[in-house]
Amino acid sequence: MKGYVADWEALQRTDPEVAEAIAGELERERTTLRLIASENYASPAVLAALGSTMTNKYAEGYPGRRYYGGCGFVDVTEQLAIDRAKQLFGADHANVQPHAGAQANLAVFGAFLQPRDPSEKVLGMVLAHGGHLTHGSPVNVSGMWFHFVGYEVDRETERLDMDRVRDLAHEHRPKIILAGYTAYPREIDFGAFRQIADEVGALLWVDASHFMGLVAGGVYPSPVPYADVVTFTTHKTLRGPRGAMILCREEHAQAIDKAVFPMMQGGPLEHCIAAKAVCLKEAMSEGFRAYAERTVRDARAIAAALADEGLRIVSGGTDSHLLLADVRPLGLDGKRSEAVLDEVGIALNKNQIPYDPNPPSTPSGIRIGTPAVATLGMDEPEMREVASIVGEVLRSPDDAGVKDKARARVRDLMQRYPVYP
Numbered sequence: 190m191k192g193y194v195a196d197w198e199a200l201q202r203t204d205p206e207v208a209e210a211i212a213g214e215l216e217r218e219r220t221t222l223r224l225i226a227s228e229n230y231a232s233p234a235v236l237a238a239l240g241s242t243m244t245n246k247y248a249e250g251y252p253g254r255r256y257y258g259g260c261g262f263v264d265v266t267e268q269l270a271i272d273r274a275k276q277l278f279g280a281d282h283a284n285v286q287p288h289a290g291a292q293a294n295l296a297v298f299g300a301f302l303q304p305r306d307p308s309e310k311v312l313g314m315v316l317a318h319g320g321h322l323t324h325g326s327p328v329n330v331s332g333m334w335f336h337f338v339g340y341e342v343d344r345e346t347e348r349l350d351m352d353r354v355r356d357l358a359h360e361h362r363p364k365i366i367l368a369g370y371t372a373y374p375r376e377i378d379f380g381a382f383r384q385i386a387d388e389v390g391a392l393l394w395v396d397a398s399h400f401m402g403l404v405a406g407g408v409y410p411s412p413v414p415y416a417d418v419v420t421f422t423t424h425k426t427l428r429g430p431r432g433a434m435i436l437c438r439e440e441h442a443q444a445i446d447k448a449v450f451p452m453m454q455g456g457p458l459e460h461c462i463a464a465k466a467v468c469l470k471e472a473m474s475e476g477f478r479a480y481a482e483r484t485v486r487d488a489r490a491i492a493a494a495l496a497d498e499g500l501r502i503v504s505g506g507t508d509s510h511l512l513l514a515d516v517r518p519l520g521l522d523g524k525r526s527e528a529v530l531d532e533v534g535i536a537l538n539k540n541q542i543p544y545d546p547n548p549p550s551t552p553s554g555i556r557i558g559t560p561a562v563a564t565l566g567m568d569e570p571e572m573r574e575v576a577s578i579v580g581e582v583l584r585s586p587d588d589a590g591v592k593d594k595a596r597a598r599v600r601d602l603m604q605r606y607p608v609y610p
């Protein structure tokens with residue numbers, strides 16, 4: 190009998206079509222330069238936990254108080270995930286069960302708000318300036334059932350304007366103030382948000398999905414000492430399995446736990462939770478700290494080098510793992526840029542920039558993130574090489590010769606920094 194049963198050959202025999210697509214995805218990851226800010230490479234140890242038989246186990250409830258028998262071992266892994274999350278981030282309470290970031294955010298709504306009650310407002314960043322779909326988009330439950338008011342970044346500095354946030358908070362008296370975004374490159378002053386929340390008697394919620402790995406690595410300010418509740422995905426800078434967690438103050442622990450289960454979810458994904466425990470252990474290591482430092486160093490390096498290539502860097506730079514670049518100075522839009530870079534093996538996404546005159550389908554910018562390349566070990570010289578490739582391709586988007594050369598340079602880079610060697 191085997192101690193671990195996931196079996197690649199069995200998959201190939203049972204379902205060659207799925208096996209082929211999975212192999213194709215691995216090959217794609219090995220040959221594409223990943224600059225998508227929300228993506229990373231989970232470690233083989235994390236992947237092994239994901240492929241474990243813990244996927245078989247029902248465990249509704251929480252460690253020590255389940256609605257099913259036989260939860261001894263999943264209690265071990267879920268408790269490890271909880272304890273490590275609390276230790277790593279200095280939190281009172283952790284819920285490690287949300288299936289994804291959107292679910293974690295829905296649990297926050299469930300814990301603190303009544304649906305369709307316009308007297309209970311959430312003050313968050315407008316989506317066009319970097320807020321997430323789950324921060325009040327009309328096509329998402331957040332915007333359908335809850336009442337959002339938006340703040341913007343300053344038009345000149347393209348940074349948060351805390352005076353504006355304060356004015357809106359006093360004007361609208363929100364029940365929740367939300368900070369944390371998908372496309373904001375700069376540090377967030379969580380202390381200032383806390384102060385404004387206290388002035389108007391609001392809860393402070395931070396959606397740290399993008400940057401929580403940087404917090405773990407000690408290179409980005411932690412929202413935990415300031416926020417009532419912090420939600421975050423585990424698969425972005427934190428480099429774990431696809432999923433999410435919620436940290437909160439003790440006074441909110443019961444409300445959050447009840448909102449995750451049974452309000453929003455049924456049985457937790459215990460194989461994912463085991464993988465979350467593994468990723469938290471990895472995030473406590475010296476190697477992870479070095480990765481987090483490299484991630485920010487890489488983002489700063491590529492921002493500076495892209496500016497030299499003629500792109501305009503939104504807010505003039507970055508303090509995190511991501512940056513927004515305005516590509517209009519090169520006569521392109523973000524959609525075209527994404528497409529031509531894809532042709533040479535560089536994956537990134539088009540993105541609106543603050544006060545973008547162009548529509549979301551053809552926005553003025555691209556978003557670039559360095560967590561994945563930092564995981565591979567790429568550092569400042571490689572970021573200058575990448576910026577030079579990006580610059581050349583974007584200056585001659587129709588030149589097949591330029592694109593051939595660029596493709597070769599990307600291939601060379603990927604060979605020097607192999608994915609899952």
Ligand SMILES: *Cc1c(COP(=O)(O)O)cnc(C)c1O
Binds near residue numbers: 227371
């Ligand atoms: C990625 C992200 C989410 C959603 O995470 P999913 O796992 O895709 O549901 C929520 N909030 C922010 C700020 C994010 O960046």
